[in-house]
């Protein structure tokens with residue numbers, strides 16, 4: 001059978017009561033990105049004709065996360081079947097020709113992959129008689145998932161929701177992962193006929209299978225690895241999903257040529273980009289927007305977010321790179337150094353206890369221990385510019401806006417409020433005075449008193 005056109009419906013209107021959160025469930029992040037975005041990624045990988053996202057009322061934030069896809073509002077949350085009924089109008093024109101499929105997926109299964117969905121498409125296309133395909137899995141703990149009831153030929157008789165299942169049914173370990181695909185017109189007709197006479201008084205999408213069986217339509221299942229379809233309903237499940245996603249990202253990083261000394265202690269963002277021969281020591285955390293070139297070392301206990309790091313740089317241990325940091329080739333950023341919106345030219349160094357914010361640092365400049373760029377006066381932010389090969393002595397405060405010329409030297413302990421010109425030596429501190437023998441006489445005096 002040749003493949004039909006495809007539309008995907010993503011259900012994202014549920015309240016997520018079990019999360020106990022102000023944030024809609026599908027917006028809770030996994031690897032720094034909303035669950036819904038992960039699910040949309042999987043859907044987009046199939047290149048469907050359209051994607052329709054069903055959202056709850058007043059959920060503008062969910063609508064924004066669903067962009068650029070079409071959004072349909074489910075005014076009352078009457079169940080997963082009802083959610084698809086709400087999308088039916090938006091799909092009616094599309095599904096009218098009998099040559100279009102509809103795939104329904106749930107917004108709270110963030111680990112779903114395009115590969116798994118593709119298997120469902122293949123099963124649907126394998127035989128013209130297969131009208132409906134569901135996705136099953138066998139989790140270690142079947143918990144509250146719906147259970148597939150399958151006949152001897154592997155045809156699906158129905159799905160029984162946990163709340164409606166008796167002891168015998170609950171013993172079944174073949175669980176419903178959520179996604180299902182069917183010929184569009186037929187699927188919408190079956191959805192129209194759903195009833196809510198069940199334990200939860202909801203229109204269950206899962207009842208589609210029993211309805212199909214009643215009309216002698218053949219329904220099949222594809223089995224997925226349990227880790228690909230975990231449903232997130234609680235904070236504990238969110239943490240499990242995060243672990244699975246992190247393991248995937250760690251494996252991808254290592255397969256791409258990065259060394260992770262203790263993979264379990266490195267936390268990636270969904271979009272972290274690593275070059276080859278990058279060494280990541282234990283206990284490193286990446287926030288979103290990090291790109292790292294080849295031969296970079298990220299040493300232990302560093303936190304890196306929104307930063308570009310060029311080849312050969314060494315970061316940390318205990319460094320913090322915040323958004324807007326751009327590290328040039330061979331730069332060294334040492335312990336307890338914080339950088340924000342700061343561009344470092346090749347070979348520059350800031351090795352100890354420093355804050356560099358809203359700054360440009362020229363090539364081979366050296367920033368001494370305890371240097372602070374004072375970029376904020378409580379109202380506005382100001383820029384600091386440090387020229388190539390400049391040397392900033394330890395414990396200096398550079399009060400922005402200020403510019404240190406190329407090759408200039410700032411004496412240790414200076415507070416610099418005026419620009420320093422090229423190759424100049426600048427002191428910004430009180431002169432030291434000495435009183436010979438005064439310490440001893442002071443001590444004698446104290447003893448007499």
Ligand code: UD1
Pocket residue numbers: 011012013014015026054074076077078079080081082083106107108109144145146147159161175176177178203204205206230231232233
């Ligand atoms: C659902 C399935 C269950 C399956 C499990 C897999 C049903 C009836 N049950 O149960 O068989 O094992 O997923 O994870 O489908 N939603 C709406 N509108 C609603 C209700 C839900 O859009 O009125 C959305 C939710 O945002 C969520 C998804 O549908 O993304 C699933 O809803 P949820 O309430 O989490 O279903 P489960 O009880 O997990």
Ligand code: CA
Pocket residue numbers: 108231232233
């Ligand atoms: Ca769920």
